[in-house]
Amino acid sequence: MKIYFKSLAMHLKGELEYRVDFILSFLSQILVFFTYYFIIIALFTKFEHIKGFTLYEVLLCFSIIQFGFSFNEVFARGIDKFDDLIIQGNFDRLLLRPRNIILQVLCSNSDFVKVSRLIQALIIMFIATIHLSIDWNITRVITLLLMLLSSCIIFFGIFLMAAAYCFFTIQGLEVRNVFTDGGKHMAQYPIGVFQKGFVYFFTFVIPYAFVNYYPLLYFLGKKDSLFYAFSPLLVLLYLIPCIIIFYWGMKRYTSVGS
Amino acid sequence: MSFIEVKQISKTFRVNKKKSGLKESIKSFFKRDFIDVKAVEDISFSIEEGEIVGYIGPNGAGKSTTIKILSGILIPDSGECVIDQMTPWKNRVKYVKKIGVVFGQRSQLWWDIPAEDTFDLLKDIYEIPEEEYQTTKEDLIYRLNLQDIINIPVRQLSLGQRMRCEIAASLLHNPKILFLDEPTIGLDAVSKQVVRDFIKKINKEKKTTVILTSHDMADITSLAKRIILIGKGHVLYDGSLKKLQNMYETEKYVSIKTKDKLSIRNKGIKEKTKTKEGYDLIIDTRYITISELLNIVSKKITIDDIEIDHENIDNIIVKLYEDYKI
Numbered sequence: 001m002k003i004y005f006k007s008l009a010m011h012l013k014g015e016l017e018y019r020v021d022f023i024l025s026f027l028s029q030i031l032v033f034f035t036y037y038f039i040i041i042a043l044f045t046k047f048e049h050i051k052g053f054t055l056y057e058v059l060l061c062f063s064i065i066q067f068g069f070s071f072n073e074v075f076a077r078g079i080d081k082f083d084d085l086i087i088q089g090n091f092d093r094l095l096l097r098p099r100n101i102i103l104q105v106l107c108s109n110s111d112f113v114k115v116s117r118l119i120q121a122l123i124i125m126f127i128a129t130i131h132l133s134i135d136w137n138i139t140r141v142i143t144l145l146l147m148l149l150s151s152c153i154i155f156f157g158i159f160l161m162a163a164a165y166c167f168f169t170i171q172g173l174e175v176r177n178v179f180t181d182g183g184k185h186m187a188q189y190p191i192g193v194f195q196k197g198f199v200y201f202f203t204f205v206i207p208y209a210f211v212n213y214y215p216l217l218y219f220l221g222k223k224d225s226l227f228y229a230f231s232p233l234l235v236l237l238y239l240i241p242c243i244i245i246f247y248w249g250m251k252r253y254t255s256v257g258s
Numbered sequence: 259m260s261f262i263e264v265k266q267i268s269k270t271f272r273v274n275k276k277k278s279g280l281k282e283s284i285k286s287f288f289k290r291d292f293i294d295v296k297a298v299e300d301i302s303f304s305i306e307e308g309e310i311v312g313y314i315g316p317n318g319a320g321k322s323t324t325i326k327i328l329s330g331i332l333i334p335d336s337g338e339c340v341i342d343q344m345t346p347w348k349n350r351v352k353y354v355k356k357i358g359v360v361f362g363q364r365s366q367l368w369w370d371i372p373a374e375d376t377f378d379l380l381k382d383i384y385e386i387p388e389e390e391y392q393t394t395k396e397d398l399i400y401r402l403n404l405q406d407i408i409n410i411p412v413r414q415l416s417l418g419q420r421m422r423c424e425i426a427a428s429l430l431h432n433p434k435i436l437f438l439d440e441p442t443i444g445l446d447a448v449s450k451q452v453v454r455d456f457i458k459k460i461n462k463e464k465k466t467t468v469i470l471t472s473h474d475m476a477d478i479t480s481l482a483k484r485i486i487l488i489g490k491g492h493v494l495y496d497g498s499l500k501k502l503q504n505m506y507e508t509e510k511y512v513s514i515k516t517k518d519k520l521s522i523r524n525k526g527i528k529e530k531t532k533t534k535e536g537y538d539l540i541i542d543t544r545y546i547t548i549s550e551l552l553n554i555v556s557k558k559i560t561i562d563d564i565e566i567d568h569e570n571i572d573n574i575i576v577k578l579y580e581d582y583k584i
């Protein structure tokens with residue numbers, strides 16, 4: 001863990017070498033991503049609610065997914081950008097170091113500009129929770145924290161799976177975006193607004209529903225069962241196949257010429 | 259059992275076959291043809307502790323692939339490899355602590371920050387005890403003359419400076435084996451010399467086993483007593499450099515300074531050119547030895563001065579490649 005924080009510090013050091021670039025990127029990220037939120041707000045000027053979910057409920061859901069996604073973009077950038085590591089041949093170097101490979105991939109890259117999105121997501125979440133009349137109690141606080149946590153975990157798993165895909169081919173990387181970006185866009189809305197088939201898919205195949213749907217129902221007081229409150233923990237199970245697939249792919253690694 | 263024991267290693271890659279041109283690119287977008295390329299086939303050799311071995315061969319012969327297998331990056335399709343009682347790709351974490359690898363074409367240093375910061379991180383990665391780390395680091399800084407460059411962001415260093423830092427970074431954990439894949443590529447004469455001298459020294463003092471690939475034969479001649487020649491994935495020659503030189507060095511260059519006129523006819527003299535001060539001869543030692551030549555020449559003329567030159571090692575290698583058709 002010490003190594004991870006040390007490399008994080010070094011990445012920050014490296015990024016700050018280009019000061020103007022850093023500041024401009026940081027600002028532009030904020031501007032660009034506000035437009036996403038505007039789209040939702042625009043949508044709700046037309047409709048009162050989508051399948052029973054109001055504007056602020058959707059915004060809450062949206063910000064939680066954004067938080068998890070951006071969190072991984074900042075702190076697990078190496079896994080997000082794993083194809084670069086393979087194409088440029090730097091993965092060889094990681095194999096030569098006496099440390100866990102996934103940890104090293106995590107250390108290999110980070111993108112602090114995306115911190116802007118993290119902050120943004122938190123602000124939106126904050127605004128949304130103020131406008132929603134939440135019946136606050138300790139379980140609700142825990143549920144909200146679990147939602148944030150599981151959002152980070154699920155994207156970590158998905159990124160890892162997408163990274164494993166690079167071991168087999170570095171072509172057709174767009175396919176994996178169906179699951180990362182595509183999935184993200186779906187999950188920005190409460191999964192329940194979609195057709196049954198999608199709900200099953202996002203419950204059992206990629207368990208987005210445990211991140212921002214079932215716990216959301218509890219959080220908003222639409223469901224009372226504690227199972228809903230603690231369902232984000234199930235996302236942890238999702239990590240297991242992701243890690244297995246990654247290591248399985250690593251065995252097939254063929255390096256690049258030099 | 260030798261320190262490094264490689265037995266019948268083979269590795270095949272699947273390569274996407276594609277003709278040039280946009281039309282072909284589009285075609286291959288939908289349907290791909292693959293061909294299997296045997297990068298290395300049935301490679302076997304053994305190396306003792308403390309040896310320096312030059313691993314040579316033309317581009318695409320399988321040098322890098324072998325290095326990658328030996329260092330545990332690639333898993334061969336078949337064959338065995340035991341190095342210091344470990345199989346590189348099976349005991350990866352334990353094994354890589356004992357080796358250092360320098361890829362001349364790739365950097366392991368962080369581009370935007372000084373090399374010393376990378377060293378500090380490597381210390382944690384390899385879990386080197388503080389005291390040991392400090393002594394090794396000081397020693398490397400002194401030997402490779404890094405005092406002035408270690409605090410400059412790596413991107414501002416020259417290639418030669420960077421390569422010295424690379425080598426230092428690979429040796430911080432005192433590895434028993436050092437793999438050098440084209441360590442002098444693109445370096446100037448002085449930097450090359452620094453790198454060579456340094457490698458020689460650590461091999462002598464620390465008994466570090468060195469496996470070296472290079473296209474610069476001067477690297478090989480100055481460092482390695484033994485070479486392994488590889489071509490099209492097979493080992494073609496494994497033995498001393500001297501023997502190879504004797505086998506292939508059939509030409510010698512003799513330049514004679516004289517004021518007299520020389521007329522000489524012999525099967526062993528391949529070329530005779532008149533120069534300002536005398537004659538340049540190229541002789542074939544299979545037909546005439548140096549002493550025989552001197553005997554004949556000195557009877558005919560007075561020799562003011564004489565110079566005998568070996569054949570360039572690069573020419574020998576070219577001949578060798580031609581002979582093996584690689």
